[in-house]
Amino acid sequence: xxxxxxxxxxxxxxxxxxxxxxxGLQQLRKELPAPLLDDIYKNEVNEEETxxxxxxxxxxxxxxxxxxxxxxxxxxxxxxxxxxxYYDVSKTLSPELLQSTKWHRFFLPEEISxxxxxxxxNMTSGYTRLLxxxxxxxxxxxxxxxxPQKKQKNILRIGIQNLGSVLWGExxxxxxxxxxxxxxxxxxxxxxxxxxxxLSACIITVPAHLIQNKAIMERVTNLSDxxxxxxxFIGSERETNPLYKDYHGLIHIHQIPQLNSLICDVSDTKDLxxxxxxxxxxxxxxxxxxxxxxxxxxxxxxxxxESAKLxxxxxxxxxxxxxxxxx
Amino acid sequence: MFVELxxxxxxxxxxxxxxxxxxxxxxxxxxxxxxxxxxxxxLKAGCKVCFVALIQSFSHYNVVAQKLGVSLPAAKERGQLVxxxxxxxxxEVLFKEEPPTGQPNPLQFIRxxxxxxxxxxxxxxxxxxxxxxxxxKCPVLLVDDVSVLLSLGMRPVDVLDFIHYCxxxxxxxxxxxxxxxxxxxxxxxDTENELxxxxxxxxxxxxxxxxxxxxxxxxxxxxxxxxxPRGPAVLSTERDLPRTYQYKIxxxxxxxxxxxMSAAVL
Numbered sequence: 212x213x214x215x216x217x218x219x220x221x222x223x224x225x226x227x228x229x230x231x232x233x234x235g236l237q238q239l240r241k242e243l244p245a246p247l248l249d250d251i252y253k254n255e256v257n258e259e260e261t262x263x264x265x266x267x268x269x270x271x272x273x274x275x276x277x278x279x280x281x282x283x284x285x286x287x288x289x290x291x292x293x294x295x296x297y298y299d300v301s302k303t304l305s306p307e308l309l310q311s312t313k314w315h316r317f318f319l320p321e322e323i324s325x326x327x328x329x330x331x332x333n334m335t336s337g338y339t340r341l342l343x344x345x346x347x348x349x350x351x352x353x354x355x356x357x358x359p360q361k362k363q364k365n366i367l368r369i370g371i372q373n374l375g376s377v378l379w380g381e382x383x384x385x386x387x388x389x390x391x392x393x394x395x396x397x398x399x400x401x402x403x404x405x406x407x408x409x410l411s412a413c414i415i416t417v418p419a420h421l422i423q424n425k426a427i428m429e430r431v432t433n434l435s436d437x438x439x440x441x442x443x444f445i446g447s448e449r450e451t452n453p454l455y456k457d458y459h460g461l462i463h464i465h466q467i468p469q470l471n472s473l474i475c476d477v478s479d480t481k482d483l484x485x486x487x488x489x490x491x492x493x494x495x496x497x498x499x500x501x502x503x504x505x506x507x508x509x510x511x512x513x514x515x516x517e518s519a520k521l522x523x524x525x526x527x528x529x530x531x532x533x534x535x536x537x538x
Numbered sequence: 539m540f541v542e543l544x545x546x547x548x549x550x551x552x553x554x555x556x557x558x559x560x561x562x563x564x565x566x567x568x569x570x571x572x573x574x575x576x577x578x579x580x581l582k583a584g585c586k587v588c589f590v591a592l593i594q595s596f597s598h599y600n601v602v603a604q605k606l607g608v609s610l611p612a613a614k615e616r617g618q619l620v621x622x623x624x625x626x627x628x629x630e631v632l633f634k635e636e637p638p639t640g641q642p643n644p645l646q647f648i649r650x651x652x653x654x655x656x657x658x659x660x661x662x663x664x665x666x667x668x669x670x671x672x673x674x675k676c677p678v679l680l681v682d683d684v685s686v687l688l689s690l691g692m693r694p695v696d697v698l699d700f701i702h703y704c705x706x707x708x709x710x711x712x713x714x715x716x717x718x719x720x721x722x723x724x725x726x727x728d729t730e731n732e733l734x735x736x737x738x739x740x741x742x743x744x745x746x747x748x749x750x751x752x753x754x755x756x757x758x759x760x761x762x763x764x765x766x767p768r769g770p771a772v773l774s775t776e777r778d779l780p781r782t783y784q785y786k787i788x789x790x791x792x793x794x795x796x797x798x799m800s801a802a803v804l
Binding site for chain 2: 330331332333342346393396397399400401403404405407408424425426429430433434469470471472473474481
């Protein structure tokens with residue numbers, strides 16, 4: 212959403228039942244992180260690099276010489292920086308930048324008194340009103356080409372929080388047999404049609420851990436273009452695992468878009484972890500460290516194999532059980 | 539269309555088969571490349587195609603079809619292709635004024651509820667029933683994908699009824715072909731979807747099952763394809779036994795090879 216404020220119009224959707232938490236909406240705008248300017252980011256990265264560079268020398272590898280000419284592994288998947296792409300989480304967006312952005316909001320308790328104009332069979336009224344609101348903004352602001360946009364062509368960024376939670380009048384987070392399991396998936400399909408018919412993009416958060424009926428999550432995945440899961444280590448047994456000691460959680464990329472093409476640009480690695488540094492939220496490749504302990508022997512490989520099991524289940528067949536790694 | 543896949547299926551655009559129901563199935567991967575293959579195959583074969591595209595927009599299929607040597611707008615213009623863009627019809631049925639005359643919107647069940655896909659079936663039937671001026675070869679119905687109908691509130695029995703009616707009309711009556719894509723998942727919690735998938739498996743003449751590799755993602759092998767012929771018992775020849783191949787998807791083509799014979803490992 213901060214990226215939207217830097218460049219484009221933003222549509223924030225929020226649903227709180229309590230008036231005092233309405234202020235939270237204002238707070239969200241205030242909390243959007245400030246973009247990193249080029250020199251600041253480069254300094255951050257350079258700070259870390261200089262430490263390593265001093266240790267680097269012209270050593271030639273004696274044993275692992277086949278690896279000499281391979282490119283150095285980049286811990287972070289992307290190296291470039293440009294304005295509006297990286298954010299400093301210790302600062303918030305400047306008020307001037309916020310004021311200059313055009314934004315719209317949807318606050319369900321305010322809309323509840325109005326009758327929806329459209330009729331969608333068997334859909335939670337919160338979703339119906341939300342869809343109507345989005346369609347109205349798209350039409351009025353010309354994102355669907357119906358009114359020529361006066362300024363340069365813009366994209367509407369839409370953010371929806373906690374879709375599927377009780378705040379939207381749904382009960383799929385409360386029970387295994389909800390009253391209507393189709394409301395959320397119908398909403399997503401109609402939203403998809405709105406997005407495809409206009410110049411807009413949408414990011415949604417869904418509390419997947421609360422949704423009891425897993426079939427719904429499978430259908431939600433099939434109806435989405437990109438699906439990313441965040442798994443925090445807080446409160447889980449992984450918090451104490453030495454493999455994860457530098458990180459705060461894992462990022463699972465379940466699906467990436469495959470639009471206008473037969474293939475999609477899949478990255479080399481699927482094991483990604485995130486951490487919140489002082490200023491940056493970074494995503495890095497997860498990898499096993501080399502086994503440099505004093506007791507490097509076959510028996511200690513058991514611990515490493517245990518850790519290897521934790522890597523993405525895509526390679527699950529690799530390290531099952533406590534067997535040593537066989538050759 | 540993918541030439542290597544045609545060879546594996548012993549299919550040729552000059553002599554398309556008739557009266558068949560082909561099920562495209564994917565697990566742990568995206569099987570939509572098979573949809574693109576059959577779309578371009580049947581258009582090149584000179585068949586009249588009705589494409590019920592529920593999950594992506596027209597431009598997506600058009601861009602890929604162009605890479606495979608077929609122009610969808612041209613096919614539409616000459617009346618060979620009837621394209622139902624599900625996302626656009628959904629938008630129209632909810633947010634636009636209904637035109638006073640003309641056919642009801644095939645996706646009107648989203649607005650009105652009810653549990654049948656009759657309007658969608660009528661759309662398919664009228665699109666593929668040949669008119670006197672038509673000179674196309676057999677009609678073909680292509681659906682991408684059936685699992686979406688369950689997400690839109692249809693019960694499994696409604697979906698199966700719809701497919702049954704389409705098969706009766708397109709395969710038996712009009713001597714054409716039906717090709718549908720379904721998503722499935724091992725250990726799935728979506729019992730309704732699995733029910734539909736199993737039922738369609740039993741009804742099909744041919745199943746093409748694209749699966750992600752059990753060992754995880756691989757840059758050079760994107761998945762494996764199981765070709766499973768089904769139908770009335772025939773003299774079992776080599777081509778009637780299930781076969782498995784691995785494949786790699788490229789920008790304009792998909793290459794198939796025997797398991798373990800990927801160019802990257804040889």
